[in-house]
Amino acid sequence: MTNNTYRSMVVSQTDNGRYQREITAKRVSELPEGDVLIRVNYSSLNYKDALSAVGNKGVTRNYPHTPGIDAAGVVEACSDGSFPLNAQVLVTGYDLGMNTSGGFGQYIRVPSDWVVPLPSGLSERESMIFGTAGFTAAMSVYRLASAGVTPDRGDILVTGATGGVGSLAVAILATAGYKVAAVSGKKQAAAFLKELGATDILPREALADSAKKPLLEKRWMGVVDTVGGDILSTAIKSTHQRGVVTCCGLVASPKLNLTVFPFILRGVSLFGIDSASCPMAERKTLWYKLANEWKPLGLERIASEINLMRLDENIAKILEGQQIGRKIINLNS
Ligand SMILES: NC(=O)c1ccc[n+]([C@@H]2O[C@H](COP(=O)([O-])OP(=O)(O)OC[C@H]3O[C@@H](n4cnc5c(N)ncnc54)[C@H](OP(=O)(O)O)[C@@H]3O)[C@@H](O)[C@H]2O)c1
Incomplete structure (x- = not known):
């Protein structure tokens, strides 16, 4: 597994101080230490991701870096036993996508106390429409x-x-x-x-x-x-x-x-x-509400789906204040 490669957006700083983005192969072994290895199926684009993607040091201090403050997927390994294999989970906030490799890649590895079990009533995709x-x-x-x-x-x-x-x-x-x-x-x-x-x-x-x-x-x-x-x-x-x-x-x-x-x-x-720093108990309460009484009937109308290749144009759009609704990223397409 650790030698497996996966697709990811990587933002790096060039010699002339500019930032460039490419979709490239990374190794699972390059991910930071953490309890839970998650195969990411969906992520989403937020304003903060766009800042990280253009080299904003207030969001991301060190490059090369993979942005993506949101991720939903399945557990592929868990060293502390807190999640079973194949459990559907989501991660938003904490340090994900800031200085920890984020959801704009097909794998993340994070501490178990960042991970929320996907509440019943929400699909992984729907959880990232919210993100x-x-x-x-x-x-x-x-x-x-x-x-x-x-x-x-x-x-x-x-x-x-x-x-x-x-x-x-x-x-x-x-x-x-x-x-x-x-x-x-x-x-x-x-x-x-x-x-x-x-x-x-x-x-x-x-x-x-x-x-x-x-x-x-x-x-x-x-x-x-x-x-x-x-x-x-x-x-x-x-x-x-x-x-x-x-x-x-x-x-x-x-x-x-x-x-x-x-x-x-x-x-x-x-x-x-x-x-980003919402305590876990409140986090779970809010995700439960989003899966139940606060889940809008027309949730799908708010979002459209893109893949990693289409992130660039959408990063420019969100920075110009031109985004309407949500863009979710399908990491398998
Ligand atoms: N504190 C937190 O926990 C937290 C979490 C998530 C996001 N945020 C912050 O919340 C803000 C919104 O995030 P987002 O992901 O929703 O971004 P977004 O999708 O880009 O939405 C921002 C919206 O603000 C409006 N806008 C843009 N420029 C403006 C301007 N100069 N003056 C007035 N309105 C303007 C636009 O809507 P209209 O065209 O409809 O006016 C734009 O679509 C960002 O600052 C983000 O960093 C904070």
């Missing part, structure tokens, strides 16, 4: 619900709504009975967002706060923000008394220009989302 994006969306919805934002309390705003996290947040919220307003920069995607269950579609300009007041008219009981910057600060200033906002991303900006007034006058709560 880190869907898991992050689920974590965000869980924060809203746990803080008392139930569907009867008011509207929920989702930003970056056609992206991976955004589209799955819209779909999960609608499935759970919430009324969802979606902010998107893509006019052409209104039908897609309505199909996912959004009742209102807002252009990004609707979240531009030209008045720069500390508080704005109350509109949202909850917010799932994936973009940061002015859109997030406007959303926080427009959140109802005791409303809840989650923050996971920075595609617009890592900055947040605010006063404390939304927090001290309206009791708004802002929750940070760190899906």
